[in-house]
Amino acid sequence: MSDSRPISSGQIGRSLPRVEARAKVTGRAEYIHNLRLPGMLWAKIARSTVPHGRIRHIDTSTAQATPGVHAVITGEDILRVIPDPYFGPAFHDQPILALGKIRFAGEPVAVVLAEDPRIAEAAAQEVSIDYEELPAVLDEVEALTATTFVHDALKPAGMFADLKHLAGKRDTNVALDYHLRRGDVDRAFAEADHVFEHVFRTPQQMHTPLEPHCAIAEATPAGVTVHSSTQTPSSVRVEIARLLGLPENRVRVRTAFLGGGFGAKVYVKIEALAVALSLLARRPVKIALTMEEQFFTISKHGSTFRIKSAVTKDGRITARRCEVIYNGGAYADIGPRVAQKSGFSAAGPYDIANVSIDSCETYTNRPTAGALRGFGIPQLVWAYESHTDLIARELGLDPVEFRRRNLLKDGLPQATGTMLEDTATVAVLDRLVQRIGWGQPFDRGTGTLRRGRGVAIGLKASISPTTSVATIAVAADGSATLYCGTVDMGQGSTTALAQIAAEALGIAAEAVRVVTPDTDVTPYDMGTLGSRSTFHMGHAVRRAAEEVNAKLAAMAAETGLPDGSNLPIAELFRRKYGMQAGTIVGSGSFVPDYAPPDQATGLTPNATPYWMMGGSGAEVEIDTETGQVRVLRLINVADAGTPINPRIVETQLTGAAIMQLGFTLSEEMVFADGQLCNPSLADYKIPGIRDMPEVLAGETVAARQKSGPYGAKGVGETGTFGVSPAIANAIHDAVGVRLTELPITAEAVYRALRRAKGDPLPEE
Amino acid sequence: MRGMVSVAPRTIRFTLNGVAAECVVAPHETLVEVLRDRFALGGARESCGQGLCGCCTVLVDSLAVSGCLYLAVFADGAELVTVEGLADGDALHPVQEAFIEAGAFQCGFCTPGFVLMTTRLLADYPDPGDDQIRHYLSGNLCRCGAYPQIIEAVKLAARKLRAG
Numbered sequence: 001m002s003d004s005r006p007i008s009s010g011q012i013g014r015s016l017p018r019v020e021a022r023a024k025v026t027g028r029a030e031y032i033h034n035l036r037l038p039g040m041l042w043a044k045i046a047r048s049t050v051p052h053g054r055i056r057h058i059d060t061s062t063a064q065a066t067p068g069v070h071a072v073i074t075g076e077d078i079l080r081v082i083p084d085p086y087f088g089p090a091f092h093d094q095p096i097l098a099l100g101k102i103r104f105a106g107e108p109v110a111v112v113l114a115e116d117p118r119i120a121e122a123a124a125q126e127v128s129i130d131y132e133e134l135p136a137v138l139d140e141v142e143a144l145t146a147t148t149f150v151h152d153a154l155k156p157a158g159m160f161a162d163l164k165h166l167a168g169k170r171d172t173n174v175a176l177d178y179h180l181r182r183g184d185v186d187r188a189f190a191e192a193d194h195v196f197e198h199v200f201r202t203p204q205q206m207h208t209p210l211e212p213h214c215a216i217a218e219a220t221p222a223g224v225t226v227h228s229s230t231q232t233p234s235s236v237r238v239e240i241a242r243l244l245g246l247p248e249n250r251v252r253v254r255t256a257f258l259g260g261g262f263g264a265k266v267y268v269k270i271e272a273l274a275v276a277l278s279l280l281a282r283r284p285v286k287i288a289l290t291m292e293e294q295f296f297t298i299s300k301h302g303s304t305f306r307i308k309s310a311v312t313k314d315g316r317i318t319a320r321r322c323e324v325i326y327n328g329g330a331y332a333d334i335g336p337r338v339a340q341k342s343g344f345s346a347a348g349p350y351d352i353a354n355v356s357i358d359s360c361e362t363y364t365n366r367p368t369a370g371a372l373r374g375f376g377i378p379q380l381v382w383a384y385e386s387h388t389d390l391i392a393r394e395l396g397l398d399p400v401e402f403r404r405r406n407l408l409k410d411g412l413p414q415a416t417g418t419m420l421e422d423t424a425t426v427a428v429l430d431r432l433v434q435r436i437g438w439g440q441p442f443d444r445g446t447g448t449l450r451r452g453r454g455v456a457i458g459l460k461a462s463i464s465p466t467t468s469v470a471t472i473a474v475a476a477d478g479s480a481t482l483y484c485g486t487v488d489m490g491q492g493s494t495t496a497l498a499q500i501a502a503e504a505l506g507i508a509a510e511a512v513r514v515v516t517p518d519t520d521v522t523p524y525d526m527g528t529l530g531s532r533s534t535f536h537m538g539h540a541v542r543r544a545a546e547e548v549n550a551k552l553a554a555m556a557a558e559t560g561l562p563d564g565s566n567l568p569i570a571e572l573f574r575r576k577y578g579m580q581a582g583t584i585v586g587s588g589s590f591v592p593d594y595a596p597p598d599q600a601t602g603l604t605p606n607a608t609p610y611w612m613m614g615g616s617g618a619e620v621e622i623d624t625e626t627g628q629v630r631v632l633r634l635i636n637v638a639d640a641g642t643p644i645n646p647r648i649v650e651t652q653l654t655g656a657a658i659m660q661l662g663f664t665l666s667e668e669m670v671f672a673d674g675q676l677c678n679p680s681l682a683d684y685k686i687p688g689i690r691d692m693p694e695v696l697a698g699e700t701v702a703a704r705q706k707s708g709p710y711g712a713k714g715v716g717e718t719g720t721f722g723v724s725p726a727i728a729n730a731i732h733d734a735v736g737v738r739l740t741e742l743p744i745t746a747e748a749v750y751r752a753l754r755r756a757k758g759d760p761l762p763e764e
Numbered sequence: 765m766r767g768m769v770s771v772a773p774r775t776i777r778f779t780l781n782g783v784a785a786e787c788v789v790a791p792h793e794t795l796v797e798v799l800r801d802r803f804a805l806g807g808a809r810e811s812c813g814q815g816l817c818g819c820c821t822v823l824v825d826s827l828a829v830s831g832c833l834y835l836a837v838f839a840d841g842a843e844l845v846t847v848e849g850l851a852d853g854d855a856l857h858p859v860q861e862a863f864i865e866a867g868a869f870q871c872g873f874c875t876p877g878f879v880l881m882t883t884r885l886l887a888d889y890p891d892p893g894d895d896q897i898r899h900y901l902s903g904n905l906c907r908c909g910a911y912p913q914i915i916e917a918v919k920l921a922a923r924k925l926r927a928g
Binding site: 015017018020021022023024025026027028029031033034036118207208209210211212257258259260261262290291292489490491492647648651652654655656657658659680681682686687688689690692696 | 792800801805806807808809811812813814816817819846847848850851856860863864865867869870871872873874875876879897898901902904905906907908909910911912913914915
């Protein structure tokens, strides 16, 4: 990568406060949540009450007759404005409103429109739906062999070449299965000194961004405008344009700051519904989900992971077989990408000669699962790092030493065959061990309070290949404006990208204004997801700035200035235009090299442009009388390359760790007969300030991603990787019991303790 | 709609961020709705809708309430402070400064609630210990997990306020 900028202005590595900090502490930052448009109608959704069934009849008469109701809309009405109303990034399998069939309890069936949201909400309760109920399939393992099928036939979106062969496939609940075959696994198991096999599970969980999904659509003579809390404005535009049969330039998608995203707001969620409603009503329509409704909109995959390793007597892993089954819920969303991309690294950050991976996305009659801060990786690390720890303990080896003996290092091929490069696996483990004080004596507790320590590390490929485009305009006074589609949902991208633009332009980050994503002005970006923006958009921004620099140099030459002249930009414009006038525009785009995995072996020499590496160390205290888990210390270490803004990177790491702490200890979507029982923050417990460990650290190791912009790479997900298994490993260290399912509640620990004593509690 | 009692609107008068205000509200309207729809104040915002997350925090006669559950009619005669009322012109309140300096937020959606609750805490305890901080802020949720930086910000704000 050429660093062609003339002079460094010292913007990289600056811990600049977020550029929007003032707006956020004064309550003035813009969120679509607060937006209202003149003449706007509110939409409230009537949802299905059965997990699987055929719709016999929808009675909207009472709702329709409610004073103040503008209209009641069903799936049949949507057909009048969108004849083929199925959407989705991987499969076109999700109807805008249910058509004929219900695939999960809570699926949108009808919508009431009214000027007063309370009237719309009350009337939505009056929509009566008559079903012919069908048997439901809820468990991901059962989905593989069930004779109940969530979809009659698979409908791949066609955008992805590797899904085309699935078109029209019938009698299956498997939306995608990825297979990797490396070496001779059967032989290695036959020759192994030791073989270990375990099964680990995770439940369905939810992102719960505090700003629930919201969108306002306005149908206009020029096309449609959608104001949305989306993480992917460009991808939403492409999908809405396809649904309406419009050119992209007739669809405008704009956003604002997001009150959290975490993957919940990628691709079309409620935008297509808002657009259809606005077309039908001929007025702007707002959909603002409640916290409860978010649970029926998108979630994190539950999973079952069977993992088996062959190990020599001196502690070398010679083979690993991974069978991962993801519970994708009723619609594919981006689940097939979760299954495939996470499949690349399901065997962990280890150098293993013989690997077999089967990673499978299933349809079930549950709310849809998609991407949540790690694209499946936290589910996998949970399993492989618990498994790795168990092997070390069984063999009487130190768990850290066992990891070191097998650790993947730069210059070695990862399971896919892609070389590991600029990935600080060793430094991350070393720093983790140092910070947690591994191997040093510590207070192990007494009586009913027992303490233990555990570590875990994980590796993730980027979601590849994806494209980012950026534009920079320099005004005649020398001020610069950056136009890019990266959405700031709290990760600090606005600030980091301003720093990258400023560095490349040789000015201060404060002098760069970053335009909020709006597809009318900001160029294409695949989406703010998968920790991709710093690397991909960072490069696009750098290239845009380089084009600006080249044009400024040409302008200087044109006006007769000598090479290397450092005339202020404002003077340069005056020389050229005779007054404060004119604009210089530079653009840059970036798409990394990528080689798709071989269909038969799943191998590829180029799975990802960079690897993300992170780990956690935990010290816990267990109350053996109650099973209560207290996390005393949680240390999180990551390779983020060279951080653009070290302070923001640290908060990303600690924030991700706290989120994963919730997924580890308390969060679970609980179902009874296919009905979600706890869709609210009252019954679904996310971490509060009292759940914070006494010591919580997030730090990076000295590293440089040579292929990254100024040595940087993505970091938003890395802090999640090691948390769950580090805690389970620490619990094992403290009290000698092994938890194999999340969340690790006090009840789960207490039951395990009773089982270990040979005095199990009766099952419920 | 069935079962709805009198919806006769009534006029309420109160002080909003130091300025006398009045408006006509229906008895079912919540404080957060009235602030946003009648006064264009979006700093208090509804998230969980159950009074659990603190995103809708408003100070009513210097007591922090959940604006998503608090009926606007009860604000009649009260003194209301929202996050928009903390800064003195361009000069931020020391708590706001401290939140910026400590990097105590990410997405910022919950920040107004945390800022207001911190002013309430520091009014009661000018030099709070960790346990007091966690106690006062236990009704505010931050899904981005900025808690370590929020605790740092509270301590920094306390120092700023004590220094005057």
